[in-house]
Amino acid sequence: MIHSDNQILLESVNEEVWRRRREEAYKRFLEDIEIGYVDADIKDLIFTVFTKKNIYTTSSxxxxxSIVDSVYPWQRDEAYVIFKKHQPLLLSELLDVVNQKTLHRLWLIVSGPIIHFNALNLSSANKLLNIVRAAGFKHSGILSIGSGGIVVEVVSGIWVPFLLKDGDTIVVNDFKRIVDIANEMLKEGKQKLEKLFKFLKNVDI
Amino acid sequence: MIHSDNQILLESVNEEVWRRRREEAYKRFLEDIEIGYVDADIKDLIFTVFTKKNIYTTSSxxxxxSIVDSVYPWQRDEAYVIFKKHQPLLLSELLDVVNQKTLHRLWLIVSGPIIHFNALNLSSANKLLNIVRAAGFKHSGILSIGSGGIVVEVVSGIWVPFLLKDGDTIVVNDFKRIVDIANEMLKEGKQKLEKLFKFLKNVDI
Structure with a gap:
């Protein structure tokens, strides 16, 4: 990387490497559909992204x-994920977990949509950021710039933990209400994704 | 912006504009200290950043x-911020707010440190991202690249809302416990900031 008087010169994205990785990502996506790994609510959006010239998705x-046993809800490595679902939660599913022994603290966590894109160049990355922000995904940004591409993280800002138990002490007095609010938030996220899908559909990128 | 065979050419950061804005930011920072606006826990870190050549901070x-009345805790415009404090919360402060009428839902929100930097060039932005990620601020990224500089958002990943009331119905059965956990999380964030300060102190950037 060189910094001249008038321009910043970036290490170039290697287009050949980028195209090959894009093909690999597409093959993996098709395989994941066959196995049943792909989240049904996001399948069409990803298919649409794979029709674009300068971007593809790596994960989504x-x-x-989810229901997690950990001291803090932001932990990953030290957390036990006990339950995970991409569709609305049932009260009975929650109570099954609540009735088990808790090691640290029990958190119910609602996460909105999250997509990682890889863009071929900075102008496509910028264009993508403008589109996703207009669609309401305001917390999005560039995670890295390298020869393999420009990694753009698209996040909705929907991420809400609910503390259910501290050790074996229950701290919530109405589980039904928590389930309803969590499902309402999950739905908000899915609607944001629908909006993003509409914004991405007709754009030349 | 031009995309040639081997290199990506970026619209250049205008160094003169960048230096002028940095001076303005520094003046504002000194004024804010006099007025008493500046958060005491972050003052030394910002002073240190203003000794660096290629980065400065715009907000932190x-x-x-905070305690907020809103349907969802991620809302900004539709939310009423009722209480805000950069130091540990007292139970009596929480109860004062809980005993008032709630319009939507009452959320206690713990937020970890957040700093916006402006970097003069991409190599400094990348260097900064490597440092802050090593210090544990893994959710950081580039928000924008323009002639005014490269905006880097540094965030800790600590952001935890606690639902206290849904309308006028209390959903928590032990306020003291929530206060203790929230204060513990606030402290975690301040310790992360200390670590970041140490990482930034001796780096040439």
Whole structure:
């Protein structure tokens, strides 16, 4: 990387490597559909992205509800994921987990959609960021710039943990209400994804 | 912006504009200290950043606890911020707010540190991202690249809402416990900030 008087010169994205990785990602996506790994709510959006010239997706989630045993809800490595679902949660499913022994704290976590894109060049990355922000995904940004491409993380800002138990002490007094609010938030996320799909459909990128 | 065979050419950061804005930001920072606007826990870190050549800060927060009346905790415009504090919360402060009428839902929100940097060039932005990620601020990224500079958002991943009331119905059965956990999380955030300060102190950027 060189910084001249008038221009910033970036290490170039290697287009050949980028095209090959895009093909690999597409093959993996088709395989994942066959196995049943792909989240049904996001399948059409990803198919649409694979018709674009300068971007592809590497990973994605349409939004989900999980139940996690950890001291803090932001932990990954030290957390036990006990339950995970991309569709609305049932009260009975929640109570099944609540009735088990809790090691640290029990958190119900609602996450909105999240998609990682890889763009061939900075102008496509910028264009993508403008589109997703207009669609309401305001927390999106560039994670890295390298020869393999420009990685753009698209996130909705919907991420809400509910503390259910602290050790074995229940801290919530109405589980039905928590389930209803969590499902309402999950739905908000899926609607944001629908809006993003509409914005991406007809754009030349 | 031009995309040639081997290199991506970026619209250049205008160094003169960048230096002038940096001076303005520094003046504003000194004024804010006099008025008492600047968050004491982050003052030294910002002073340190203003000794660096290629980065400066535009806004920052050392972490805080707020109490908000809104349907969803991620809302900004439709939310009423009832209480805000950068230091540990007292139970009596929480109960004062809980005993008032709630319009939508009452959320106690713990936010970790957040800092916006402006970098003069991409190599400094990349260097900064590597440093902050090593210090544990893994959710950081580039928000925009323009002639005014490269905006880097540094965030800790600590952001935890607690639902206290749904309308006028209390959903929590032990306010003292929530206060203790929230204060513990606030402290986690301040410790992360200390670590970031140490990482930034001796780096040439």
């Amino acid at each position: 989630c349409s939004g989900r509800i | 927060c050392s972490g805080r606890i």
